[in-house]
Amino acid sequence: MFELDTVETFNSSLLKQHNMSSATGILSWTPDIPLTDSVVYYWRVARDSFVNGLIAWRTRSFTYIKGSPAGWSQSDYGQFVLDSLLDMRLLQPSQQFAFE
DSSP, X not given: OEEEESSTTSOSTTOEEEOOOOSSSOOOOOOSSOOOTXXXXXXXXXXXXXXXXXXXXXXXXXXXXXTOXXXXXXXXXXXXXXXXXXXXXXXXXXXXXXXX
16 A cells, blocks of 8 residues: 655645555555655555554655755655654644754
8 A cells, every 4th residue: 555645644635545466565656646846745655454453654755856866855844753853842733843
């Protein structure tokens, strides 16, 4: 199972979902949407089975920047949620940063 969205909660009207299977275990999916410049996209993948009653998602994100070379960036609040932070806290629900 694959999902792609522009929010880390995977509940926007832009959510795309795709199911597939493979005998080799190697999967690839190209969503049928045009990527928008400078937008953060969240994607996740899971086996079509449950672990302790829940789907075991593996979630990552990327920012599409047209014409840009490969690189690294974190620009959206949701990209910081799983980070180990030093001298900084994430404030919910305001999605702001507090520096200590």
